Amino acid sequence: MTSSMNDEPWTILKLILWSAEYLRGKGVDSGRLDAEHLLAHVVGVGRLQLYLDFERPLDRTELDGFRPLLRRRAAREPLQYILGRQPFRTLNLEVGPAVLIPRPETELLVGEILSWVESSGRSAPTALEVGAGSGAICLSLADEGYFTHITAIEVSEAALEVAGRNRESAGGSGIVDLRLGSLFDPVDEGDRFDVVVSNPPYVAEVDEASLAPEVRDWEPGTALFAGPDGLDVIRCLVDEAPRYLKEGGLLALEVGADQPRTVAGLMRDTGRYSDIRIVRDHANRERFVLAHGV
Numbered sequence: 001m002t003s004s005m006n007d008e009p010w011t012i013l014k015l016i017l018w019s020a021e022y023l024r025g026k027g028v029d030s031g032r033l034d035a036e037h038l039l040a041h042v043v044g045v046g047r048l049q050l051y052l053d054f055e056r057p058l059d060r061t062e063l064d065g066f067r068p069l070l071r072r073r074a075a076r077e078p079l080q081y082i083l084g085r086q087p088f089r090t091l092n093l094e095v096g097p098a099v100l101i102p103r104p105e106t107e108l109l110v111g112e113i114l115s116w117v118e119s120s121g122r123s124a125p126t127a128l129e130v131g132a133g134s135g136a137i138c139l140s141l142a143d144e145g146y147f148t149h150i151t152a153i154e155v156s157e158a159a160l161e162v163a164g165r166n167r168e169s170a171g172g173s174g175i176v177d178l179r180l181g182s183l184f185d186p187v188d189e190g191d192r193f194d195v196v197v198s199n200p201p202y203v204a205e206v207d208e209a210s211l212a213p214e215v216r217d218w219e220p221g222t223a224l225f226a227g228p229d230g231l232d233v234i235r236c237l238v239d240e241a242p243r244y245l246k247e248g249g250l251l252a253l254e255v256g257a258d259q260p261r262t263v264a265g266l267m268r269d270t271g272r273y274s275d276i277r278i279v280r281d282h283a284n285r286e287r288f289v290l291a292h293g294v
């Protein structure tokens with residue numbers, strides 16, 4: 001590959017086709033799309049712009065810039081880590097190996113919260129997020145909602161640094177208070193919130209081998225795994241959240257596709273929630289559990 005890339009005149013189309021095949025051979029199903037994203041990144045244009053320039057020969061600098069990125073993707077590093085960004089609702093977030101790549105499903109969770117806040121008519125609402133990661137949820141709520149204050153807790157110092165940079169670029173500094181610590185530990189005594197939200201780690205440790213290499217080998221374990229059945233963090237959230245909710249406040253959780261009914265049951269067992277409901281994602285899978293503190 002190296003010598004042919006150095007010696008042959010590579011046009012944009014030829015390189016895309018070759019790279020797509022190479023990536024597919026490494027088990028990357030989205031080989032062509034990923035090759036296009038990587039090349040567009042190196043050339044400094046939008047992906048579709050490449051289509052207008054298919055026959056243009058690439059110069060040495062472009063090829064030298066592209067080759068290591070292609071190798072990284074072939075090693076199953078997620079495209080988003082290589083590009084360093086992931087769009088999420090209105091934001092374009094920095095991402096890297098310290099943070100989970102925000103998923104499209106989580107955009108729906110934010111939408112559910114925004115709808116509830118709007119319809120609830122609560123004045124100057126506040127929110128608490130446990131497990132901020134890149135800041136996708138808390139920064140979206142700050143960007144799109146009526147929230148006057150959001151406390152976001154994260155146990156990983158490296159993740160919190162990424163969230164801090166995203167907060168700077170999203171302009172959420174005045175609203176989002178990022179705090180290092182576990183679960184509810186960093187919450188100030190007596191603080192109560194209109195919304196408590198979390199997309200916690202929920203993968204069972206026994207399921208590690210079944211994850212895609214992009215997830216298993218690259219995304220942070222603290223963002224993924226939560227004990228033998230994946231419910232360790234969720235159990236703590238369900239047990240403790242009522243203490244941090246204002247009356248009638250909303251607890252909104254994203255959980256694994258096989259967990260919503262179990263989590264709803266855990267909520268019911270506490271006797272401290274009302275109106276427990278399960279919401280489906282784009283793929284019609286049950287993914288979110290929402291409830292109100294009583």
Ligand SMILES: C[S@@+](CC[C@H](N)C(=O)[O-])C[C@H]1O[C@@H](n2cnc3c(N)ncnc32)[C@H](O)[C@@H]1O
Pocket residue numbers: 099100101102103106130131132133134135136137153154155156159181182183199200201222223224233
């Ligand atoms: C699934 S990721 C979600 C990240 C982000 N909120 C999102 O939706 O993209 C879970 C996050 O929770 C953090 N986390 C795990 N255990 C935690 C704990 N006990 N207290 C606070 N954060 C925790 C992880 O470091 C990770 O950033």
